[in-house]
Amino acid sequence: MELVKATAIVTGGSKGYGAGIAEALKRQGAEVWITGRDEKALNATAARLGVHAVRADVTSGADWDRVISAVVTARGRLDILVNNAGGGGHIAPLAEQTDDEIAGVIAINLTGVLLGCRRAAAIMTKQKSGTIVNISSVCALYAWPGWGTYTAAKAGLNKFSHSLYAELRPHGVRVTTITPSWGATEFADAAHLAKSPTASPEIRSKCIQPLELGDIVVKVCTVPDHLAVPDLVIQPLVQEIVPM
Numbered sequence: 001m002e003l004v005k006a007t008a009i010v011t012g013g014s015k016g017y018g019a020g021i022a023e024a025l026k027r028q029g030a031e032v033w034i035t036g037r038d039e040k041a042l043n044a045t046a047a048r049l050g051v052h053a054v055r056a057d058v059t060s061g062a063d064w065d066r067v068i069s070a071v072v073t074a075r076g077r078l079d080i081l082v083n084n085a086g087g088g089g090h091i092a093p094l095a096e097q098t099d100d101e102i103a104g105v106i107a108i109n110l111t112g113v114l115l116g117c118r119r120a121a122a123i124m125t126k127q128k129s130g131t132i133v134n135i136s137s138v139c140a141l142y143a144w145p146g147w148g149t150y151t152a153a154k155a156g157l158n159k160f161s162h163s164l165y166a167e168l169r170p171h172g173v174r175v176t177t178i179t180p181s182w183g184a185t186e187f188a189d190a191a192h193l194a195k196s197p198t199a200s201p202e203i204r205s206k207c208i209q210p211l212e213l214g215d216i217v218v219k220v221c222t223v224p225d226h227l228a229v230p231d232l233v234i235q236p237l238v239q240e241i242v243p244m
Contacts, residue, residue, distance in 0.1 A: 003222060004029035007075040009067065011058050011116065012085030013051075014041040016185035017135060020210025021082050023049050024218045030080065033071050035063075058085045058112030068119045077127055080221055081120040083113040084135045088150050091193060102149050109153035110160070117164055121173070128172040131221050134161045135213075138181035141233070142241060158231075165230050174228040176220050181235040183208040197239075206238040 012018040013034025022034050032051040036042040039055045046053035056063035089105035124130030140154035165175040184207045188196035
């Protein structure tokens with residue numbers, strides 16, 4: 001796929017990985033829409049990057065309809081969907097989490113992706129082309145105490161992506177799951193992880209940078225049209241994972 005004039009949506013695009021992905025796609029000539037719940041931050045990022053913004057909550061089907069309508073009305077097609085929006089919620093033993101906290105983590109990390117993919121799949125199947133990139137987490141592969149709800153959501157995302165790949169492959173549509181680990185993002189702060197190693201400036205400088213992940217997304221989207229990258233795991237060397 002050539003990205004010049006390609007039409008792309010990046011969820012959770014106001015900061016972190018989402019902003020880096022949007023910037024990388026824009027640099028390659030794509031017309032990019034970013035979504036997010038914080039309208040002020042979203043609009044500021046859109047102005048900085050020269051992309052479009054639509055305030056939207058990925059857990060809302062009605063918001064997804066507004067986003068898709070805005071993009072298709074403007075461009076007549078959708079070439080790339082990057083499901084990046086997510087969050088750790090309350091990282092704590094399961095017994096200390098509320099029902100609403102559990103439901104919220106599942107909704108933003110898994111249900112919201114399904115809602116977006118349902119709409120993108122309908123468009124891309126008719127086009128006989130398109131690339132869906134789902135951003136997961138290393139928590140989908142390994143288990144740590146306190147991360148059970150987030151792990152369940154991301155593991156579900158990975159297996160859903162495999163199923164969607166099998167479903168859309170005959171129609172010329174590609175689905176990739178990118179599974180990153182430590183990143184130089186706001187994730188730890190949002191999840192109230194005061195002792196996160198990524199708070200150290202030295203370690204943070206060696207973590208996955210948002211634009212680095214963006215460049216990887218660009219590479220995934222620009223492999224020859226007859227090829228696909230179903231899974232890609234990205235881990236910084238500074239992070240030790242035991243056992244692997």
